[in-house]
Amino acid sequence: MILHTQSWTDTNKLLFKQAYAHIVARIERGELKAHDKLPSIRMLAQELQIHRLTVFRAYQLLKEHEKVYVKEKSGYYVHPGFMESDLPEQTDRSPVPSSGFLSNALSEIQQIPVIYQFSQSLIDPNLLPNLFLSEYVKKVFDIYPKLMGTYSTAQGDEELRAFLCSYMKQHHRIELTESDLLITTGGQQAIDLICRVYVRSMDHILVERPTYSAALDIFRQQGARFISVDIHPDGYDLANIEMLMKQYRPRIFYMNPTFHNPTGFTVPAAQRKQLVELAERYRCLLIEDDAIHEMYFDQPPPEPIFSYDTDGWVVYLRSFSKYVAPGLRICAVMGRPSVIKPLTTAKSLADNGTPLVNQKIFLHYFDSERIRTHLDKLRIALQIRKEIVEQELAGTGWTWISPKGGFNLWLKLPESIPMEEFLNESIRQSISFVPGLICDPLREMRSWIRLSYSFVNEDQLREGVRRLVALSRKY
Amino acid sequence: MILHTQSWTDTNKLLFKQAYAHIVARIERGELKAHDKLPSIRMLAQELQIHRLTVFRAYQLLKEHEKVYVKEKSGYYVHPGFMESDLPEQTDRSPVPSSGFLSNALSEIQQIPVIYQFSQSLIDPNLLPNLFLSEYVKKVFDIYPKLMGTYSTAQGDEELRAFLCSYMKQHHRIELTESDLLITTGGQQAIDLICRVYVRSMDHILVERPTYSAALDIFRQQGARFISVDIHPDGYDLANIEMLMKQYRPRIFYMNPTFHNPTGFTVPAAQRKQLVELAERYRCLLIEDDAIHEMYFDQPPPEPIFSYDTDGWVVYLRSFSKYVAPGLRICAVMGRPSVIKPLTTAKSLADNGTPLVNQKIFLHYFDSERIRTHLDKLRIALQIRKEIVEQELAGTGWTWISPKGGFNLWLKLPESIPMEEFLNESIRQSISFVPGLICDPLREMRSWIRLSYSFVNEDQLREGVRRLVALSRKY
Numbered sequence: 001m002i003l004h005t006q007s008w009t010d011t012n013k014l015l016f017k018q019a020y021a022h023i024v025a026r027i028e029r030g031e032l033k034a035h036d037k038l039p040s041i042r043m044l045a046q047e048l049q050i051h052r053l054t055v056f057r058a059y060q061l062l063k064e065h066e067k068v069y070v071k072e073k074s075g076y077y078v079h080p081g082f083m084e085s086d087l088p089e090q091t092d093r094s095p096v097p098s099s100g101f102l103s104n105a106l107s108e109i110q111q112i113p114v115i116y117q118f119s120q121s122l123i124d125p126n127l128l129p130n131l132f133l134s135e136y137v138k139k140v141f142d143i144y145p146k147l148m149g150t151y152s153t154a155q156g157d158e159e160l161r162a163f164l165c166s167y168m169k170q171h172h173r174i175e176l177t178e179s180d181l182l183i184t185t186g187g188q189q190a191i192d193l194i195c196r197v198y199v200r201s202m203d204h205i206l207v208e209r210p211t212y213s214a215a216l217d218i219f220r221q222q223g224a225r226f227i228s229v230d231i232h233p234d235g236y237d238l239a240n241i242e243m244l245m246k247q248y249r250p251r252i253f254y255m256n257p258t259f260h261n262p263t264g265f266t267v268p269a270a271q272r273k274q275l276v277e278l279a280e281r282y283r284c285l286l287i288e289d290d291a292i293h294e295m296y297f298d299q300p301p302p303e304p305i306f307s308y309d310t311d312g313w314v315v316y317l318r319s320f321s322k323y324v325a326p327g328l329r330i331c332a333v334m335g336r337p338s339v340i341k342p343l344t345t346a347k348s349l350a351d352n353g354t355p356l357v358n359q360k361i362f363l364h365y366f367d368s369e370r371i372r373t374h375l376d377k378l379r380i381a382l383q384i385r386k387e388i389v390e391q392e393l394a395g396t397g398w399t400w401i402s403p404k405g406g407f408n409l410w411l412k413l414p415e416s417i418p419m420e421e422f423l424n425e426s427i428r429q430s431i432s433f434v435p436g437l438i439c440d441p442l443r444e445m446r447s448w449i450r451l452s453y454s455f456v457n458e459d460q461l462r463e464g465v466r467r468l469v470a471l472s473r474k475y
Numbered sequence: 476m477i478l479h480t481q482s483w484t485d486t487n488k489l490l491f492k493q494a495y496a497h498i499v500a501r502i503e504r505g506e507l508k509a510h511d512k513l514p515s516i517r518m519l520a521q522e523l524q525i526h527r528l529t530v531f532r533a534y535q536l537l538k539e540h541e542k543v544y545v546k547e548k549s550g551y552y553v554h555p556g557f558m559e560s561d562l563p564e565q566t567d568r569s570p571v572p573s574s575g576f577l578s579n580a581l582s583e584i585q586q587i588p589v590i591y592q593f594s595q596s597l598i599d600p601n602l603l604p605n606l607f608l609s610e611y612v613k614k615v616f617d618i619y620p621k622l623m624g625t626y627s628t629a630q631g632d633e634e635l636r637a638f639l640c641s642y643m644k645q646h647h648r649i650e651l652t653e654s655d656l657l658i659t660t661g662g663q664q665a666i667d668l669i670c671r672v673y674v675r676s677m678d679h680i681l682v683e684r685p686t687y688s689a690a691l692d693i694f695r696q697q698g699a700r701f702i703s704v705d706i707h708p709d710g711y712d713l714a715n716i717e718m719l720m721k722q723y724r725p726r727i728f729y730m731n732p733t734f735h736n737p738t739g740f741t742v743p744a745a746q747r748k749q750l751v752e753l754a755e756r757y758r759c760l761l762i763e764d765d766a767i768h769e770m771y772f773d774q775p776p777p778e779p780i781f782s783y784d785t786d787g788w789v790v791y792l793r794s795f796s797k798y799v800a801p802g803l804r805i806c807a808v809m810g811r812p813s814v815i816k817p818l819t820t821a822k823s824l825a826d827n828g829t830p831l832v833n834q835k836i837f838l839h840y841f842d843s844e845r846i847r848t849h850l851d852k853l854r855i856a857l858q859i860r861k862e863i864v865e866q867e868l869a870g871t872g873w874t875w876i877s878p879k880g881g882f883n884l885w886l887k888l889p890e891s892i893p894m895e896e897f898l899n900e901s902i903r904q905s906i907s908f909v910p911g912l913i914c915d916p917l918r919e920m921r922s923w924i925r926l927s928y929s930f931v932n933e934d935q936l937r938e939g940v941r942r943l944v945a946l947s948r949k950y
Contacts (some may be wrong), residue, residue, distance in 0.1 A: 149800065
């Protein structure tokens with residue numbers, strides 16, 4: 001999925017191999033028997049969300065290996081000799097994943113080591129009060145000397161959940177009880193658990209266009225089909241959303257309405273209430289991912305959509321640790337017990353609960369006075385960094401809408417720039433960014449990039465952006 | 476799945492509701508169209524692994540709600556009026572999980588607060604060197620002052636992986652490189668990731684009988700079908716395993732060959748090499764779960780099956796933190812890069828990597844001299860606790876095979892004891908244990924229980940077992 005040439009090739013090879021293995025597995029497990037017709041190329045391509053030519057190539061190889069045969073003008077059929085030999089031959093004798101189509105394009109890009117790291121939508125570790133935090137950790141171990149020997153419950157530490165209830169009441173006037181919360185290891189796990197509980201293969205789900213690419217990869221792994229909703233500086237086209245909900249009956253709408261990733265847009269308060277009404281009417285669960293709520297520049301964002309929910313159709317993901325102590329990976333999922341309960345079971349199966357030590361450290365740190373000062377400082381530092389990039393980009397012809405908070409600029413580059421080549425060349429020059437294509441459920445936004453200004457310091461930011469712009473001028 | 480009466484009822488209600496929702500979802504997503512025939516009751520019951528009467532009840536309600544109609548002697552068909560109204564009526568207006576059948580019976584039992592906690596196969600926190608550990612943590616933060624602000628890679632901290640490579644070489648003469656390891660948040664997550672990558676709905680998988688019940692619940696969630704292999708004090712019947720591999724072509728064999736949970740049995744060295752040969756021949760991935768390798772009483776267990784693997788057909792799960800600092804939740808998955816790579820992608824989608832702070836604390840602690848002394852002490856303490864239980868059980872008529880390591884006794888009680896009633900009454904008297912039924916893939920072992928002697932202190936252990944025995948005498 002990644003634009004990097006090497007990976008493109010790897011991915012295509014993998015997809016082809018997986019399509020082949022998919023059919024072999026279905027025959028082996030008896031779903032397809034001798035002389036049964038294989039799914040049409042078009043259908044399998046749609047089901048697996050891959051190119052028809054990839055399926056065609058897999059079917060051709062199955063034919064060569066005499067696992068299937070062809071009837072003229074009819075299709076492919078299971079060869080009766082398939083199960084005769086003790087074991088069917090395989091092109092590759094190593095174990096083949098039988099799951100959906102595994103890929104995490106964002107993670108692939110982020111793990112390439114570069115100096116000018118603009119693909120990480122993360123806080124620069126130097127902006128965190130590290131010394132203070134370390135001291136805090138030591139105190140936590142004095143309070144809970146047996147912390148290392150104790151498991152958390154699957155739902156999360158009760159003390160932490162109680163604290164977050166009072167936090168939500170104080171800051172958002174949202175009344176919750178401890179049973180309305182589930183603690184997860186970061187927001188990514190929350191999305192994954194929701195996907196596992198509420199999405200099945202071939203389900204239609206609503207997603208924003210563009211959106212967080214790792215979420216797309218999670219849903220894709222589960223076999224979901226995307227219906228996309230454009231996000232604009234002033235929110236969504238609600239009439240369009242209603243039409244799509246009516247037509248496709250999506251089970252969930254995964255949304256990121258506050259300092260949206262990657263665009264930075266914020267859905268206005270006026271639309272928030274209406275979205276809840278639509279969700280209720282069409283029984284579509286709104287998954288409100290609120291990862292950087294407090295990272296505003298001038299004024300706080302509107303209240304969460306969750307605050308308008310009366311009937312239990314919003315699940316609220318709040319990543320608290322991201323701008324405080326991201327290494328702890330603490331996220332809270334909030335919703336009705338009817339939603340939280342199956343998610344807790346899924347969590348208990350997934351990893352039996354987030355480590356207690358991380359929860360306790362977070363709790364005591366987040367509850368401290370110092371944290372407010374830290375956040376104030378952080379907002380200023382991020383705004384300065386954003387402005388540095390904007391200064392450097394002035395006069396390039398690249399266009400963007402200046403975000404009112406968050407970590408990213410969503411940039412439209414001239415269409416003349418060949419994006420794949422540009423990204424590869426940037427990486428060779430130790431600069432990385434996120435290609436817009438992977439944020440687009442339709443995979444068409446070739447001229448856009450997400451540039452994160454949160455992770456590197458001011459000097460590196462300035463230097464890196466200069467180099468990136470200079471590189472783009474070659475095209 | 477739990478025997479507790481209240482939960483039985485809840486579970487059945489949930490299953491019925493999910494079967495109903497399953498059919499509605501299939502119609503909504505267009506898999507079943509007007510006048511299409513529904514799967515037969517027998518087929519759906521098999522697919523969803525629920526009782527046929529539960530499916531029957533769901534179909535009856537679908538009929539009442541005019542979502543389906545019946546043709547005499549033929550079956551159930553989708554009602555053409557299903558999609559006519561804007562939205563089909565539902566019995567329950569809250570969001571219904573659309574995933575597989577979520578349940579984690581073990582977790583349900585363990586989370587009931589009791590004094591005599593014999594259901595936790597965990598080390599008593601008082602047996603851990605807690606003070607020493609706390610001091611260690613403080614040192615770790617001095618070494619890595621920015622630890623709280625840093626993410627791990629999805630595959631796990633490189634320093635930790637390098638250390639574990641040298642550990643495996645030193646202790647087991649197994650040569651690995653860092654790319655052969657993936658760090659997960661506990662062994663449970665490792666099983667879950669393997670299941671997601673290597674198991675699809677309706678796949679046959681081999682499991683021991685009895686086995687770790689949470690693993691069964693993980694595989695069940697994915698829709699796997701179980702083929703079971705009895706485990707005996709002297710290992711498996713290999714001829715039987717070969718026959719099953721030949722007949723069913725299972726993709727994986729989930730096994731726990733060293734101080735097996737729940738029985739405590741250890742598969743002898745002689746069988747280990749043969750198992751690898753079978754795995755290669757039938758292309759069945761062996762999932763070797765080795766959670767308590769060092770918890771032996773008199774002599775160390777045989778080398779891991781993984782040490783015989785030459786062709787990449789064994790995946791080795793080693794839970795290192797379990798008897799050192801269980802709260803850290805550190806497990807390593809080892810195998811060929813062809814296996815580790817897709818698992819790492821799955822891990823990156825699941826939670827983007829185990830928190831770095833947990834990995835670094837574990838690394839520095841596990842690498843210390845103190846840990847060897849701790850393990851020696853622990854082995855003695857556990858053996859003493861095991862012997863206490865065995866003394867208390869002498870003369871009860873309960874039977875067991877004394878384990879040579881581990882945390883559990885696997886006890887056969889007289890068949891006259893009504894297990895459901897006995898467990899419920901025990902819990903009321905603040906004693907919990909694991910009913911054998913949930914460890915049995917065939918759900919038949921009604922007279923067995925797993926009693927963990929690792930979690931409570933000697934006095935409580937003695938008192939609790941006495942109370943349990945006294946209670947059993949009522950029947």
